[in-house]
Amino acid sequence: MKINALIVDDNQIDRHILKRWLKKCSFETNVVEVSDGQFALDYFEENKGMQADGYPPSIIFLDINMPRVDGFGFLEAFSKIRDRDQLGSTVVVMFTSSPHQNDRENAFKWDFVTNYIVKGEFETQQIEEIVTGYSAKQSA
Amino acid sequence: MRTTINQSETSSLQAITGHVHLRDWQDDVSFSGCQEQTKGHKTLKDDRSEFYRSALNSIHDLVLVKGPNAELLWANQAFLDYYGMTQEDLSQIIDAKHSDPDDTLQYVKDDLTVFQSGKSLNILQESVTNAAGDIRYFHTIKSPVFENGKVVRTVGVSRLIEDADITTRAIGHEDAKQHVAPIKAMAGSFPNPMLMVDVHARVLNSSPLWKSYFGAPMGNAEGVFCDVYPDLPDLADHLERCLKLQSSVEDTVTHVAKDGTQQVFSARTCPWHYQDGSVGGATIIATDITILHEKSAELSRVNEELKQFAYRASHDLKGPLSTAKGLAKFIAMDVADGDLDGAIVNARLIEDVMGKLEKSVMSFLALATADANNTEATVVDVQGLIADICRGLAHDIDAANVIIETDLERKSVLIQHVRLRQILENLLANGVKYSDPDKERRFVKVCCRNIDDERFELTVEDNGCGIPSAVKHKIFDLFSRFHEKSQGTGLGLAIVKKHVEDLGGEIAVESTKTGTLFRAILPASPEELDS
Numbered sequence: 001m002k003i004n005a006l007i008v009d010d011n012q013i014d015r016h017i018l019k020r021w022l023k024k025c026s027f028e029t030n031v032v033e034v035s036d037g038q039f040a041l042d043y044f045e046e047n048k049g050m051q052a053d054g055y056p057p058s059i060i061f062l063d064i065n066m067p068r069v070d071g072f073g074f075l076e077a078f079s080k081i082r083d084r085d086q087l088g089s090t091v092v093v094m095f096t097s098s099p100h101q102n103d104r105e106n107a108f109k110w111d112f113v114t115n116y117i118v119k120g121e122f123e124t125q126q127i128e129e130i131v132t133g134y135s136a137k138q139s140a
Numbered sequence: 141m142r143t144t145i146n147q148s149e150t151s152s153l154q155a156i157t158g159h160v161h162l163r164d165w166q167d168d169v170s171f172s173g174c175q176e177q178t179k180g181h182k183t184l185k186d187d188r189s190e191f192y193r194s195a196l197n198s199i200h201d202l203v204l205v206k207g208p209n210a211e212l213l214w215a216n217q218a219f220l221d222y223y224g225m226t227q228e229d230l231s232q233i234i235d236a237k238h239s240d241p242d243d244t245l246q247y248v249k250d251d252l253t254v255f256q257s258g259k260s261l262n263i264l265q266e267s268v269t270n271a272a273g274d275i276r277y278f279h280t281i282k283s284p285v286f287e288n289g290k291v292v293r294t295v296g297v298s299r300l301i302e303d304a305d306i307t308t309r310a311i312g313h314e315d316a317k318q319h320v321a322p323i324k325a326m327a328g329s330f331p332n333p334m335l336m337v338d339v340h341a342r343v344l345n346s347s348p349l350w351k352s353y354f355g356a357p358m359g360n361a362e363g364v365f366c367d368v369y370p371d372l373p374d375l376a377d378h379l380e381r382c383l384k385l386q387s388s389v390e391d392t393v394t395h396v397a398k399d400g401t402q403q404v405f406s407a408r409t410c411p412w413h414y415q416d417g418s419v420g421g422a423t424i425i426a427t428d429i430t431i432l433h434e435k436s437a438e439l440s441r442v443n444e445e446l447k448q449f450a451y452r453a454s455h456d457l458k459g460p461l462s463t464a465k466g467l468a469k470f471i472a473m474d475v476a477d478g479d480l481d482g483a484i485v486n487a488r489l490i491e492d493v494m495g496k497l498e499k500s501v502m503s504f505l506a507l508a509t510a511d512a513n514n515t516e517a518t519v520v521d522v523q524g525l526i527a528d529i530c531r532g533l534a535h536d537i538d539a540a541n542v543i544i545e546t547d548l549e550r551k552s553v554l555i556q557h558v559r560l561r562q563i564l565e566n567l568l569a570n571g572v573k574y575s576d577p578d579k580e581r582r583f584v585k586v587c588c589r590n591i592d593d594e595r596f597e598l599t600v601e602d603n604g605c606g607i608p609s610a611v612k613h614k615i616f617d618l619f620s621r622f623h624e625k626s627q628g629t630g631l632g633l634a635i636v637k638k639h640v641e642d643l644g645g646e647i648a649v650e651s652t653k654t655g656t657l658f659r660a661i662l663p664a665s666p667e668e669l670d671s
Contacts, residue, residue: 011459011463013463013467013489013492013493014459014462014463014466016489017463017466017467017470020470065455065456065459066621067621068621097455097458097459097462097463098455098458099458100451100455118462119459119462119463119466120458120461120462120463120465120466121462124469
């Protein structure tokens with residue numbers, strides 16, 4: 001089974017780090033990366049209705065502090081896209097350097113946000129668990 | 141020899157006046173005036189009025205009837221003679237103009253005592269000034285007049301006394317006057333807004349600052365506070381509470397000045413007392429705290445800004461550290477796997493990230509020390525400064541292939557050098573960073589020109605990517621990043637704005653046909669107009 005992941009982060013090196021951890025997972029992953037919330041929304045518009053290799057993403061790794069559309073702006077817009085395009089199985093994992101409780105609470109207001117990972121503070125097996133947990137849920 | 145009015149005499153007087161009152165008071169004309177009687181249309185009622193009137197006017201003692209606000213309603217002939225007034229003259233006044241105001245104050249206080257206690261008050265000695273200005277001493281008994289079980293008026297009977305050694309009252313009248321005089325004097329010359337009232341909240345005196353803030357009492361100095369100052373209902377309420385509860389009231393009140401500006405006062409209303417502890421009235425001391433009030437609002441705003449700043453700053457500092465931590469883990473893994481090339485790549489990445497962190501720290505420092513840059517203004521050669529900044533940005537300018545143009549009608553300015561440098565540095569760097577690669581000729585143009593003797597204009601214009609109109613109002617906010625190419629801290633324009641404002645100028649952003657224009661208007665010193 002192949003897992004499609006979309007990484008939304010303006011920091012190229014953070015995307016690089018996350019990609020490397022995803023590569024180490026026991027599941028094969030198909031990674032698409034964009035550099036801010038606006039690009040992520042554009043990506044969903046461009047691929048609307050497609051069922052190609054790599055689309056739609058199963059897990060979106062989402063940064064908060066980004067230019068143009070930030071993480072929360074994306075969540076708001078994505079909740080509509082998710083309903084419209086019937087992307088009910090797509091979940092969001094926050095991947096941010098913000099440890100603030102406010103940000104955490106704001107993110108978990110959306111029921112499709114399943115995890116909140118703070119950059120530099122996560123254990124490497126956490127990524128594996130998230131991906132494994134996701135695929136287990138899908139096959140159940 | 142002591143002369144006193146014996147009790148039975150007083151009681152009978154009281155009975156007479158009370159009686160007159162009950163039956164005939166409404167028929168004022170028949171009692172106080174004589175027109176009807178002189179015309180010879182005497183009714184039974186008139187006969188009775190005339191009967192009591194003539195009886196009262198025959199008494200050598202002064203007889204006077206007063207209403208609930210201590211206003212004179214009627215007095216007998218002896219009183220009118222002593223005061224040199226007619227019945228009409230004294231209608232509805234508190235006291236004659238020639239009276240000592242401090243005496244009047246005491247009379248009013250005594251009236252109130254009778255009203256409140258419902259009992260007669262025996263005043264063994266009080267001074268009363270006659271029409272000629274002579275002061276004599278009287279023994280007065282003030283008694284309540286009841287209607288339906290309620291005190292509605294007072295009637296006083298005063299007998300002239302010769303011997304002045306009667307001091308059986310708790311406070312001698314003169315003592316009371318002497319006691320009140322300094323309070324009154326203080327109210328009149330207090331260096332803050334201050335006002336003094338009697339027990340009926342009648343204005344007795346106020347300080348010059350009070351008058352300049354709230355206006356002087358018009359005409360009648362005996363006006364009740366709420367009538368004199370109808371635009372100060374809060375203070376009228378304070379006075380009422382203060383006099384009723386005999387305790388001080390302190391609160392903040394707002395007042396709209398004549399020019400429409402809102403003023404805020406901290407007002408303390410306290411009762412003042414006679415020597416015997418009885419309340420004589422109240423004073424209001426108001427302190428103008430408008431500026432404090434504004435400062436406190438400003439402080440709250442700055443605090444909130446600071447909180448936001450700390451939140452975002454911690455985020456921007458933590459981000460690169462987290463990244464570096466992740467990369468360090470990779471290096472350890474790479475070394476363990478024998479992948480030295482991979483380790484080198486990751487080490488370089490750490491170097492990049494640390495470079496960015498360094499930039500962030502420098503920006504924070506620039507912002508934090510913007511205030512500390514209050515150095516002496518020096519004459520700055522604008523062209524030279526721009527050339528120097530461009531040398532620092534040379535790498536980016538070359539990479540983006542941007543032409544830097546200048547149009548300097550004004551070649552030098554007297555300004556704090558560091559501030560102007562940071563303003564131009566940030567605006568030029570932005571212009572270069574957000575140049576539009578799709579345009580054939582890319583430029584950033586700096587203009588400096590005089591507006592008038594007091595101001596000059598500095599503009600930085602580019603034909604770059606532009607700023608979306610939806611976010612233009614947020615462009616100077618801390619940590620605002622609106623561009624996909626933005627890799628900055630989002631502090632640059634916030635620093636620019638801070639410097640411009642600290643210099644006493646203003647800055648705005650405009651979208652032009654081809655790009656963006658920042659326009660700063662700064663104060664100029666006329667004496668250094670172009671060399």
